[in-house]
Amino acid sequence: MSSAGPASGCDAPPVGVDGILRERGQREVFCGLTGIIWLHRKIQDAFFLVVGSRTCAHLLQSAAGVMVFAEPRFGTAIIEEKDLAGLADANEELDRVVNRLLARRPDIKLLFLVGSCPSEVIKLDLSRAAQRLNGRFSPNVRVLNYSGSGIETTFTQGEDACLSALVPDLAFSDEKQLMIVGSLPDIVEDQLTRLLGDLGIGKIVSLPARLAGQMPGVGPNTKYLLAQPFLAETGTALDKRGAEHLPALFPFGAEGTTAWLHAAAQAFGVSEARFEQVIAGPRERARKGLALYREKLAGKRIFFMPDSQLEVPLARFLAGELGMELVEVGTPYLHKGHLIDELAALPPGTMISEGQDVDKQLDRVRAARPDLTVCGLGLANPLEKEGLSTKWAIELVFSPIHGYEQAGDLAELFARPLHRRDLLRV
């Protein structure tokens, strides 16, 4: 697959000994603040207060689109010139903003102070601010902090930072339980929890929970499944609390979901017969749903630009279950530990790239002319204009795509742009 790169030898991308291309240069990605947009929907009594600049507020507004008008539970404390003059002043200002906010929104039970590039660069200590505010508002409101800054986090890493800030705060629990880690649309979370329950796994909890007061406990008898591939820090934090990670494929497609459930089944001593009995029906439905798209997608060449870290599992699903050819699988960050099964399940020789130099990567896209390029909204229309079909990547983070019942929908997301291209006569 490396032959897909540009022809000129001196421009050949630097592929490491592990066969993975690592690039540094201009990156066309969101920062971690964007995670707020789905996290605030998931945790229904939490408020996300970004401490940042007008750019941060403008980003959230642009990314959240119309949600901004629905009394969202997020906002930005915009740093002004006078805050830059002295840091003590900035702390007082922050307290004033939080006081006003909590007075206006007495329903808030969990407040996240979210760091940004400006607040990190001026070294405004949000963890101390959170401690101070906790002292004042406890026990009515819990105040936590994490950083969603672009200098530290890329897009979905914002969720990782948020969840890993939650972990030390979780109660201790010695109970034997399975924890699903990663925020999922409610319907998907319910489906997966139900299947795991049907397997006979007694206690199943989710991180994050839907309410601040219902966050699960954690302890040495907790085994956890990651529902999302971008939870490196959260995994580490859970390990520190004594919980045990169950390595598995991520639950995309029929095979991914089966492997994911199977990891839990094995860890909780569920018999193979029972496992087969529980999953047979839904798995069959997923396969049936996928069959419809296989003929449309098989043999089509796909290129992933880096965005969400979902790229590797999705590429595995598209290649393995739908027969697509992988030109390049770009990811902003590759956690080899959590992706060990995924990497093994990719077709041999798949070109994986970590990081980005966007202009060089676009050169590779143009040279390879894939049938479908998965990319961000800043690149999609320009590539379409060049005659390259695109699938904008953000939709993959916002749509229900995990589990058996969504397998067909997930395939459809990739088939739709190709179908539309064939349909249009304009």
Add this chain to the structure above:
Amino acid sequence: MQLTVWTYEGPPHVGAMRVATGMRDLHYVLHAPQGDTYADLLFTMIERRDHRPPVTYTTFQARDLGKDTAELFKKAARDAYDRFQPQAMIVGSSCTAELIQDDPHGLSLTMGLECPVIPLELPSYSRKENWGASETFYQIVRTLADKERRPPPAVAESGPRRPRANLLGPTALGFRHRDDVVEISRLLADLGIDVNLVAPMGASPADIVRIGEADFNICLYPEIAAQACSWLERTFRQKTVKTVPIGLNATREFVAEVCAVAGITVPADLDQGRMGWWSRSIDSTYLTGKRVFIFGDGTHAVAAARVASEELGFKVVGLGCYNREFAREVRAAAEKYGVEPLISDDYLAVEEAIEAAAPELVLGTQMERHIAKRLRLPCAVISAPVHVQDFPARHSPQMGFEGANVLFDTWVHPLVMGLEEHLLTMFREDFEFSDAAGPSHLGGHASSPLPSSREGLGEGSASETAAETATLAALAPSPDPSLAGRGEVEGWTAEALAELGKIPFFVRGKARRNTERYAAEHGVTTITRDTLYEAKSHYAR
């Protein structure tokens, strides 16, 4: 610190991007952290541009902090020059880079790039988007304009030549800038005036060099071009046409001013469009004295107030702007209409003022559209910031005589529909009018529910339409008329109903119909959760 949920303007470097993206063969190297590239999607999605904005971001990360970032800047600038070969570059910092104090100007000077490099000082913590655009355009003009250039003699050997003007101010992401330029260029052509240069939109750095060859300047958007115009006035003795031609009377005044500056007489047979007659026709009588609240950028708000009061016979009950730079103009206009001026960038203050003024029509930005929806008031958009639907495919200027036609239609439509809504309510007990049918354009209910799960990132309008639909969508299933009479479907179990309720609202109706059809066709009498998913997989296409 200022607590903000919604901002009318972006940071100043977004203003600089609007200038750069409007121009050709200019490249912007922006010292900015990873993530600031989000601004690209404003141009590629909202304005639907088919090229990437000509902006290279250094996208530094935490590990680069320290002296590394200066090197990173130099490499990005060098790579951008080599790749894009621009005629000129602008360089500057975003808010975070402003804090780490690398010096983009000094750094780029030492690199010896083979094109002019224009440094931008955009104070991110005190200024905003419009200011950034204005400053950027001014710096570009000041640096690139060839001060020796002058217009050719008014009378040459071949005879007198036509007067020529520069059209200044239109940028990328400007509210109707594309069509305003077309409209005003056409109007000038009808008057016998040539356009020397349109800038920034469509101009290259080489074009800016010959900006002095025009006889005079037309300042279309003072927010962006006033500063440059005033410099050109001083440097080239070019006069500035300051009337902004929004509305019928303002356009007439604009024509008069342009002709006076150009030294020509106003043609008697100028086509002045239909707006004047439309407004005088008896169908418009009911518009008289309608209470209107106006908010937007200073220029559009002041122009709208004049159109509303003089040309449509409305009563202006509120007037304001979000850009402090134009507070003086707005205060003067507010005094004329006897209302309290509202200079604020806090949408909550605007919402309070609207509620207090109790208008019958709101003219504003995207934000006022949402406030009006919440308050169930008719509304039209007159100013940025706007969503994707206000970058329309059709020709729809705000300026000139065609612009006046557009304004009439746009502002009156929600009112006509408002009347329709009123009648619907009056006669709602009549069998032909369903009480459930909400107004056709106001989104249905006073408080719209939150979008249900994760949709809505990026392109605003799709999810917005979905949200509007949602307010009308019944949560619980009701008998599908197409199934009536078949009689096989007895009903849904509570568990299946609950599951259905979790399906995103915009596909819930389809899911319900498919499931019931599936049940009817397969002789299933009780719809369980499994039936729901069996049907989903059966019909998946």
